Amino acid sequence: MTHILLLDDEANILTALRRLLRDEGWQVDTFTDAESAIDALQSTAYSVIVSDYKMPVMDGVTFLQFARQRQPDAIRLMLSGHGDRQSMINAINRAEIYRFLSKPWEEYEIQAAIRSAVDLYQVTLENRQLLDQVKRQNDLLRQREEELLRLEHDNPGITRVRRDQDGSIVINDVL
Template identity: 45%
Template sequence: MYRILLVDDEPNILSALRRLLAAREADAGPIVEIFTSPREALARASEVAFELVISDYRMPGMDGVAFLKAFREIQPDAVRMILSGYTDFDALMSAINEAGIYRFISKPWRDAELTAAVHQALQMRHLLVENQRLADIIRVERGKLSRQEAELRRLESESPGITKVKWGEDGSVIFDDLEEVEPTEHIEIKPLH
């Protein structure tokens, strides 16, 4: 099973893409998550690993290149694609160079072309991840990478952000997105005799 993230400011496009990918890839059982907000999609990407992300190019607040660049910082192993009704050559080159996109697909898309591109992207990602895993095994055997570093890489690829924990001076874990909460009641715990 694999996860696909779709980002577009048009809900109808997202629904059509979700139906297409779920219908064409039903045997593999993909999990397809959709977002109209690039910022919400980035927040989700820091929680769950995706094999593939497809983004619209023109969206309010953040264009597809900026979104995919930020996404790549969180999940460098995910394959990135842009889907757009605009065929601006400069935008395409920017997407390739800055965001490292795998493929640019024009709107309106042809179903067969899109599903073939998704299939190829997922196959390529599988090969890249497997090559990285095998290279890490060789690095461990040659003493150029510790087993702990290899395991941290594996964990980070499965659960983005898991290895980037902020620790307090007292050994507590610091969560940036949580507000300070005042305790509503003080409970004293007494040891049992």
């Protein structure tokens, strides 16, 4: 199940976003304060985290920085009515966000951005799994090689035993 976290101090923003994401089949969790969103980060692994920029108590950049520490794999997006340069710079440099979305938004912008964030998350995850698999298989290979080397060291020639078609050991008497 793909989990999405949305944080904005304005509840109506959250319901409007939830409506846009209704048909995607994702589990969408919405929060109006950063504290409860942080609590949710302890218990649920999110694919995508979207936060408002300007909020009371904790701003969006601080929240996303925190989210990045907690769930570094989750893709972070920022949604803001503040199009000023400094807030964008902070969001990119400090929270390392994937997209900066502005209010008001177009339906397709939100859907496309979150969809591609979900894709990115899945590709990253898949990549990591494949990498793990390659590593595991490499380890296995190395172990086998080492075992062969050890056997050869203890019993020279043992790794070069030849068998014929019936599986019988061919002993070469020419030494």
